[in-house]
Amino acid sequence: MSLLQYDFMIRALVGALIIGLTAPALGIYLVQRRLSLIGDGIGHVALTGVGVGLLLQRSPVITAVVVSVIGAIAVELVRERGRTSGDVALALLFYGGIAGGVVLVGLSEDSGNANLMQYLFGSLTTTSRQDLTVIAVLGVAVLVAMLGLRPALFAVCHDEEYARVSGLPVRTLNLLMAVTTAVTVTIAMRTVGLLLVSALMVVPVAAAQQVTRGFRGTMATAMAIGVTAAAAGVWVAGEIDTAPGATIVILAIAAFVALTAGAATWRVLRGRLGVEGAAHHAEPPDVVLEAGVR
Amino acid sequence: MSAVAVRHAAVAYAGRTVLRDVTLDVGDGQVVAVLGANGSGKSTLIRTILGLVPLAGGEIDLFGTPQRRFREWARIGYVPQRMGAGGGVPATVGEVVASGRLARRGIFRPARAADREAVRAALEDVGLLDRIGDPVATLSGGQQQRTLIARALAGRPDLLVLDEPTAGVDAASQEAFAAALARFGERGGTILLVAHELGPLEPLIDKAVVVHDGRIAYEGAVPEPAGHHAGPGHDHVHPHAEPERSRICVAPTDRMPANP
Numbered sequence: 001m002s003l004l005q006y007d008f009m010i011r012a013l014v015g016a017l018i019i020g021l022t023a024p025a026l027g028i029y030l031v032q033r034r035l036s037l038i039g040d041g042i043g044h045v046a047l048t049g050v051g052v053g054l055l056l057q058r059s060p061v062i063t064a065v066v067v068s069v070i071g072a073i074a075v076e077l078v079r080e081r082g083r084t085s086g087d088v089a090l091a092l093l094f095y096g097g098i099a100g101g102v103v104l105v106g107l108s109e110d111s112g113n114a115n116l117m118q119y120l121f122g123s124l125t126t127t128s129r130q131d132l133t134v135i136a137v138l139g140v141a142v143l144v145a146m147l148g149l150r151p152a153l154f155a156v157c158h159d160e161e162y163a164r165v166s167g168l169p170v171r172t173l174n175l176l177m178a179v180t181t182a183v184t185v186t187i188a189m190r191t192v193g194l195l196l197v198s199a200l201m202v203v204p205v206a207a208a209q210q211v212t213r214g215f216r217g218t219m220a221t222a223m224a225i226g227v228t229a230a231a232a233g234v235w236v237a238g239e240i241d242t243a244p245g246a247t248i249v250i251l252a253i254a255a256f257v258a259l260t261a262g263a264a265t266w267r268v269l270r271g272r273l274g275v276e277g278a279a280h281h282a283e284p285p286d287v288v289l290e291a292g293v294r
Numbered sequence: 295m296s297a298v299a300v301r302h303a304a305v306a307y308a309g310r311t312v313l314r315d316v317t318l319d320v321g322d323g324q325v326v327a328v329l330g331a332n333g334s335g336k337s338t339l340i341r342t343i344l345g346l347v348p349l350a351g352g353e354i355d356l357f358g359t360p361q362r363r364f365r366e367w368a369r370i371g372y373v374p375q376r377m378g379a380g381g382g383v384p385a386t387v388g389e390v391v392a393s394g395r396l397a398r399r400g401i402f403r404p405a406r407a408a409d410r411e412a413v414r415a416a417l418e419d420v421g422l423l424d425r426i427g428d429p430v431a432t433l434s435g436g437q438q439q440r441t442l443i444a445r446a447l448a449g450r451p452d453l454l455v456l457d458e459p460t461a462g463v464d465a466a467s468q469e470a471f472a473a474a475l476a477r478f479g480e481r482g483g484t485i486l487l488v489a490h491e492l493g494p495l496e497p498l499i500d501k502a503v504v505v506h507d508g509r510i511a512y513e514g515a516v517p518e519p520a521g522h523h524a525g526p527g528h529d530h531v532h533p534h535a536e537p538e539r540s541r542i543c544v545a546p547t548d549r550m551p552a553n554p
Contacts, residue, residue, distance in 0.1 A: 052372050159374070161374060162393065164346060165344050
């Protein structure tokens, strides 16, 4: 691959691969507890963090991590209380986050639409060596937590009350999920951008669960789809000169459509075979007659 | 020693009193049924015992330890009313039952052979071992309920707490359920269950407690009419022919005014 002779393309690829693995490993828990869109909301909040970073002339990735972690913890506290007004509180937080971000980015010296677009839709090819280190360290940390604590996180997401009665540290695990969501959103900001982050968390999981039977299998398949879409997306984007983030997401959605169609076709085929099979096993006529007499 | 001791418990939701002055003792090895109409507070009572609902007054001891300081949650196996639907991520029967081992093995230690063996034994006990690799979503309601009892049994608890375990469960699953509970009781296990109808569980019960309007209205042997109510074809429309009996009758509280 000729594109890989460029350093920036290698960095782009490595960054995309890490996100491709990490985002679905976290996303499966979010999907399981019906919080598929939370990544999107946290992405909105992270934009304020980017604005703060640009304004203070600090690394926007670091300030985005800090602000989105605070936002994610706030969201978790609202969710825990289960208030009906929680919905509105989340909307305030999310739109406040994106509006605050746009205003702060505009105030910074570095302002301009190009800069804003870079965070909203990703800017993989401008990933610096330092960015890559941050992405790698945080990505591996999230991955280790999601894989290592899988039984406990599965229990909490599957049945929170049962987990509580089992004496699990439910609150700590929920806060851990909130913090890792914020971290994943921020490190994925470079790859797919804040507005498309959620897609990499949710779409591979949605695609995987069309063909899997268990949680572990879904997680492994989703991570495989995520990492494949990321690698293929970077390559395709390089070849036909499209935005890498959006290309990765389109490929993941294509995987979802293909697997959904494939699984549906398989069910129809199996259903037909099943009907024929059942006919062979039908009761002999005399049994049916006897039953009818009775 | 009592497995569960509730003394003068009071519970309120958003300012409304749900339970008042409830005292209940579940002895070690006893099988106790909490009966009552919908909305009587019987589910709230066991949820309070489990710490899912905060206590507004009174005290609860679990295995002789005040609930606030109780940490041996592995000794308690909880069977909720039904399995949550979740967000559509598939999970196998084996994966759900394996959650029941977490209280024993902790969240950091990976599953060992003993954990996997306990999961298989629990599924064997409820007659679902052949479904261990199937997605729970493909199971019938009764089979899902049996999966939940297997999850509780997998932790090898001393006390099983069940919230309306047989509500809306097919007859075959009810029998399998009752048999699994009977074996648990024979091994010396303590059972506290909430029920609207006892059905095939009735012969297991040592003591029945009737909750009505947030108070304990009756405590003693399973009330005679309750056994009749428990019949699968019973439809709750018989008149109160005998006042003597209806005093300890469970189901008619359905139609009693909340504040006579």
